[in-house]
Amino acid sequence: MICPLLGPAAPDSLDDGACVPAPGEHLVLTTDSYVVSPPFFPGGDIGRLAACGTINDLAMQAAEPTYLTLGVILEEGFPLRDLARALQSLAGVLAETGMRVAAGDTKVVERGKGGGLFLNTTGLGVRRYAADGRVSSAQPGDAVLLSGTIGDHGMAVMTRREGLRMEPQILSDVAPLWGMIRELLEARLPIHALRDPTRGGLTSALCEIAAASKTGIRVRERAIPVRPPVRAACSLLGLDPLNVANEGKALIVLPAAAAERALAILRANPLGREAAIIGSVEKCPAGTALLETAIGGERQLTVPLGEELPRIC
Amino acid sequence: MIERRMADLGAIQRKLARRLRFMEVCGTHTMSAFRSGLRALLPPEVELLSGPGCPVCVTDDDYVDAAIALAQQPGVRVATFGDMLRVPGREGSLEQARAAGADVRVVYSPLDALEDAQRAPSRRVVFLGVGFETTAPAVAWTLRAAEEDGVANYSVLCAHKTMPRAMSALLAGGETRIDGFLCPGHVTAVIGAAAYDGIVRQHGIPCVVAGFEAADMAEGLEMLARQILEGRAEVEIQYRRAVERTPNARATAILAEVFEECDAVWRGLGVIPGSGLRPRARFAAHDAARVFPDLPRPTPRAPTGCRCGDILRGVMTPPECPLFGGRCTPERPVGACMVSSEGACAAWHRYAPPPCRRTP
Known part of the structure; x- marks a missing residue:
């Protein structure tokens, strides 16, 4: 509007x-x-x-x-x-x-x-490096990397508000990512797209990249790291960790050939220890993000509609 | 585990050498099958249809109109589960009525509505009683509490429905051709698995009560196929950790105390005799249909082209509807199946992967 x-x-x-x-x-x-x-x-x-x-x-x-x-x-x-x-x-x-x-x-x-x-x-x-990180630059043949666990920030705020005590306690992941991203840029990795999965979570970030770049993004549920207390709190509140906000995570999209090098750099940084390659960019279905589910099925990822989200950021 | 069940299911289907069509009648099954990706794993000749299992989707347009008319009356507040808010009636939805000044409040339990009425005795609070045997006991409890405690300003606009008769009516209609029912776990935890004995006897098709995890549903589907292969038609329980053959005594007792059977209008299925619940005469003071006698009468409406009825009867799948994804989307729904998060059209629209040849 x-x-x-x-x-x-x-x-x-x-x-x-x-x-x-x-x-x-x-x-x-x-x-x-x-x-x-x-x-x-x-x-x-x-x-x-x-x-x-x-x-x-x-x-x-x-x-x-x-x-x-x-x-x-x-x-x-x-x-x-x-x-x-x-x-x-x-x-x-x-x-x-x-x-x-x-x-x-x-x-x-x-x-x-x-x-x-x-x-x-x-x-x-x-901007001092060749890459620009624009979400429209993802290309078929790219790998999708996630710098760590998802859902920590949103669930830290929500469990505090709902008075839920989780053991161990869920801490927000809020952290500045520039240091880690600079390491990737200095290694001259051919980064195509960068996105931090904040409000709307990983789902929204993947949908935005797929829509802007007119590619099909496929990620594997089993490859996406989620801490057990976050998973437990989500299931208690009826939320999908994929839709929960993060404040210290990045999605990095770059050619598959460079993925392992990028992963090594991420994992060497304290903020990226649990980084993982979670999926790939394909031609089709253009503009769509798909999830290979834990049981090996497949479904589309879509941004949750009209959900009344409390103030989390 | 699931892969093996799907492989077994495929093997049985090939032995039978015909297409197998099973129907679930539970919104939670609809969602789980999509969300878990189970649908994508079904053998090609095995179909899982979504029947009339989403309570919002089977609620008739006239009920929505009545709810809106109530909310527009001065001094009346309508309390409802959130799913009903966006269902279009003849002149807009409850959500639109609220934006125009009607008093509509979303609650998470009928108890919230009862407490609301107790806090403000000058306001008449009407709870929208929509749902199957799973939600009806809690509503019954509020009606009894309102009667005993004299909460004169609390009432329920009742559209509760019961499942087994609707399943029978589907089969009796003749249009719906299915090979078995995957019966709802939660509803059956209340009514007991024996409630489906009549369907099995009368129509000779198997019924399996299944839980809601993908593994539960996969096992339930395999059990259905195995019955067909072995020439059996019985009621079996996959969801043994929650369901027995006998009903839950406490839930059925309060249902029987507060409600009596009535004919009910199901969207797409029409009137099914004895498939509804209405408050007994003793609770008339809390039955909104009796408390507010001037509610709008059912009226014929201009056709919208919506095929919700065909989808609920399993004679059409959501993408076959000419409105699906075009004129009817979750953002701008025409039919109830697209509004409710548990509706077949909404689930299909949200989760089904668009057609695409996988790149090697």
Whole structure:
């Protein structure tokens, strides 16, 4: 609904970030707002999420994160020490990634008019490598790699909210992915497409790649890593781990011949220890993602419709 | 394990040298067969049809119109399971009525609706009682509680249905040609497997009560085929961990106490005598059909081209409907089978892989 109202957009602006032409440089711009409830959850908080979400959107455009703008919307009465805690975790991630805050803004809204703490971050990145990670660039003959387990973030937030105690506790995977992606780019791997499976989970990310590149993507359910407590919590709440959000995982699509090298690089990184080759890109059925199920059958992956998702990012 | 069952099923079919058509009559079976990928593993000459097993899909248009009319009355709140929200009636759906100001609330249990009524005595709360023998006991319980505790503002608009008579009616209609029923695990846990004895006797086709895992369904299908191969027609239970031949005493007791049999209208199947449940006279004060006498009368409506009825009877598969995927999609459904997440059309649309020659 919103896009048509805004007039002509920059090229690629429906990817996670847009490359803005600037003399001599390829700049990538992205923005995101964070409204997660609760703001502190096992494994992370809204500050860490706001930094990682934007860094990862830039990383998925093969762009090195440089500067960040930060918008803070605070509901009257939100404890300032909680605000400080959230901003400290944001700053920690920026320091780790070498990104700096370039501009900021803070607004306070009346009590009852906001959900405690909302953040908005806009990130500026520079594309220094040959790859661009655009989802439309996946090609038949490519392999699909996933950098680790799925469902951790969404289930960490949801189990906290539902008061479910899982043993072991489920921690959000929220993490900045630029370091790991840079290692792949520096190894000059011929990366075609990059996507972080955030809201809508792995299902949405695979469907988007298939639709944008007009290819058929086949993944194997057995190859997709899911932690046992995540699987258990999903089955308790009637959710499919494939549709649950992640905040520290990447899908990497590149020619099958380069897949093993990419896998070795991913697994050598602490964020990619459980990386796996989960499937392949084929010609047909164009625009569709298919799942080879655990019992060896096959079904189409489709983005869940009109499901009322609580605020998880 | 599943592969071996499918191989055995294929071998039996080849021995019989004819196409085998089995029907499940349970929304959870429909979904499980697609989600697990079981359908893709069926031998080519074995067909699994989805019958009238999704409670939303078999609910008649007139019921939706009545529910909307209730929700539009001042001081009345309609409480419903979420699946009913988007089912199109003659003039839109409950969801559209809600957007236009009608009071419609999604609940996860009839108990939520009863509690809602207790909290606000000035508001009349009507729960939409839709579903088979699995959901009816909880609704019966709220009716009894409302009667005993004098919750005068709680009522149920009842469209509960019972399964075995619908299965018989399908076969008696003559159009539906099937070789066996894969009977619903949850419904049978309530009514007991002996409820299908009449079908087996009268129509001579096998019935197997199956669980909901892919492995359960695969075993159930193989048991059906084996009965045909051995010239038997019996009621067998695959889902032994939950189902017995005898009914669940507590559930059937409350059903019998609160409800009596009535004729019911099934979308696509028409009126099936004795296949519905309505509150007994003792609970008339909580029966919305009696409490609100001015509900809209059933009216003939302009044909939409929707073939839900043929799909529910198993005489057509969803992609054979001219509207499927074109005028009728989960985003803009024409028929109920596309609305409910357990509907055959919705499941087909969502999960069936599009045709494609596999690249080597």
